[in-house]
Amino acid sequence: MSKVRIGIDVGGTFTDAVAINNETYELMAKLKIPTTHKEGVAVGIVKIIKQLLEENNIAPEDVNFIAHGTTQATNALLEGDVARVGVVGMGTGIDGRGAKKETNVQEIELAPNKYLHTAFEFLDSNALSDDQISETINLLVEKNSEVIVASEAYSVDNPENELKVIDNAKEKGLYATGGHEISQLYGLKMRTRTAVVNASLIPKMMQTANMTEQAVKDTKISSNLMIMRCDGGVMSINEVRKRPILTMLSGLAAGVAGALMYEKISDGIFFEVGGTSIDISVIKNGKVMIKYAQVGGHKTYLRSLDVRTLAVAGGSMIRVKNKEIVDVGPRSAHIAGIEYECFISDSTNFADIEFVSPREDDPCEYAIVKCEQGNNYSYTLAGAANLLGYIPDGDYAYGNAENNKKAWKVLADYLGMSVEDTARKVINVATDKLVGLIDELVHEYELDKKFITLVGGGGSGAVVVPALAEKMGMQCKIAKNAPYISTIGVALAMVSEEIERSISNPTEQDIKQIRSDIIEKIVQSGAKEETVDVSIEIDSQKNVVRAVATGSTEFRNKDLNATELDEDALLKISSEALVTPLETVECRCKTGRWYLMESVTEQKKFLFKSKIRSVAVIDREGVVRFKREKTNYVIFNKQERENVFIPFIDENTVYSDANATIPKVFLFYKEKMLDLTGMQNMTQLLSIMDVETEMLKDDDSIIAVAYK
Structure with a gap:
């Protein structure tokens, strides 16, 4: 039998499950049962998996992917069913006073009359000793803290002191996390708040993670259980134990993830x-x-x-x-x-x-x-x-x-x-x-x-x-x-991960480093390295560099129903996507999996006529990944970067007395679509382009589309 992917969605009223053919992505079976609140969600998961397997003659060894979406983190926050968090704030010198204020998040109102309560202690990180840390954690425990958060100014640059606090807390049998583990952005107050919300969910989510993991093992399925994230991806259950906050709002993410992949x-x-x-x-x-x-x-x-x-x-x-x-x-x-x-x-x-x-x-x-x-x-x-x-x-x-x-x-x-x-x-x-x-x-x-x-x-x-x-x-x-x-x-x-860092004017080395780090992180979350796709975004206004990675838990094509279509079929799909007559659409160029289609129509307004140019980039399976009017394009080989691509960007750059505004740019080559729309200047654009196309040969062709 073909390999099977199983999805489970635990809702407040019903628990749904589907079985999907891993090769054709066709829906093989669907099932709905009442959610088991009294017995526990894990009981319902075991029940629905066993019923799904038995009724459709699916053997446990045929299941190569299993994931479930949960509203538990969201519900816990809405209902105030969270742990009390002890915060160890740290800082020193001139920044110490500000750090003390920003790490003391106090109570957070989650919903009307529902609060996340915290206890707070502050340490001078310049004179930090193990005894001091231990005594501080003991004080927080006396204040009924169940989880410890360590948060220090600039810990994203050096998390050594946060790690000391975390290790000490874990030696005492406590759950603990640090601000640097949740975000690598500057902004101590928001980083601490995010870490506190995450920490408040850890005890309950640890219990649930252990139960659901065991529930899947009880069904004899050997594939590791994956959990839905709030960004539409999935992560391993081990990552849920560290960062349960990422499952918040995951129920809302699942539907659009299905539409994106299935439709x-x-x-x-x-x-x-x-x-x-x-x-x-x-x-x-x-x-x-x-x-x-x-x-x-x-x-x-x-x-x-x-x-x-x-x-x-x-x-x-x-x-x-x-x-x-x-x-x-x-x-x-x-x-x-x-x-x-x-x-x-x-x-x-x-x-x-x-x-x-x-x-x-x-x-x-x-x-x-x-x-x-x-x-x-x-x-x-x-x-x-x-x-x-x-x-x-x-x-x-x-x-x-x-x-x-x-x-x-x-x-x-x-x-x-x-x-x-x-x-x-x-x-x-x-x-x-x-x-x-x-x-x-x-x-x-x-x-x-x-x-x-x-x-x-x-x-x-x-x-x-x-x-x-x-x-x-x-x-x-x-x-x-x-x-x-x-x-x-x-x-x-797909498995998904993201890293954000506060970097002003990132160098090519900064970009290579964050790319390397995101690949390591997503592999830890359960993705096969061979399937990982990375995109880099730069927000120059906020001095933030963001790396987003997606990957699969096994070797598979991530585009569903991946049947290669002939050019006539691709022209028809492009015509429908551009809302323009089929006879106006032509294939202008192609490379790798990508075809660039252009439509030129005439629009009459009063006594004047004007031509409207629309561009679509479609892959060989018929997925339109880009469509827009008033777009320019060029196809070039990698070795023509200097004499073709750079002049093309220059032609589409808007110059003023104050500055030069480069266009929004996408690159398409081999199996890759590279989004460069977040770049603020030519240097940034070329840095990321060079990193991402490093493995291309000189004569490999690239399609570039640009719009203002």
């Missing part, structure tokens, strides 16, 4: 739509957009997916006031404990409208319909979408059309409107809430609406996305196996 999205906005809320994230140039996460309103050095959440979803209830529809949500039928009107299977006669308060402090404006049989059903956004034909037959959210229409007739009569107008009003109220946010994301990430696809995932993707795309004049699609897209994302995720 080959290049530029799009992904909507994971459930019953109560929508999680929205951005994909640009085949990458998910990431930013620093906040905990209790405070910034941390944890980089996670940029996810925006709104309380509009399939189960959102309809609010009515003075015989007018005034809102959709934020409460859902799930919160109210009332069934959806569109999923009634038995023949039902509806009697009258009533209004309820889903929660005690809610207004009594949420409409439900009473049945002659005595049951109550909620009006929902899913019901409105079904009425207007947005939900295709066979979709997870497809309802009973006859009963749904009968139920909505009662509401429409109460409002003095037609059934269709009532449903349309509800859809408009809901999508109006989303339009502003989508426009904000488009502006923030400099997306081109013409090239964006809105992608629906989750059980209610079809409830929201088609109507929103229609309103905004954009393309849309519902992800394949949308209700299981998060679990698929877990099964298909």
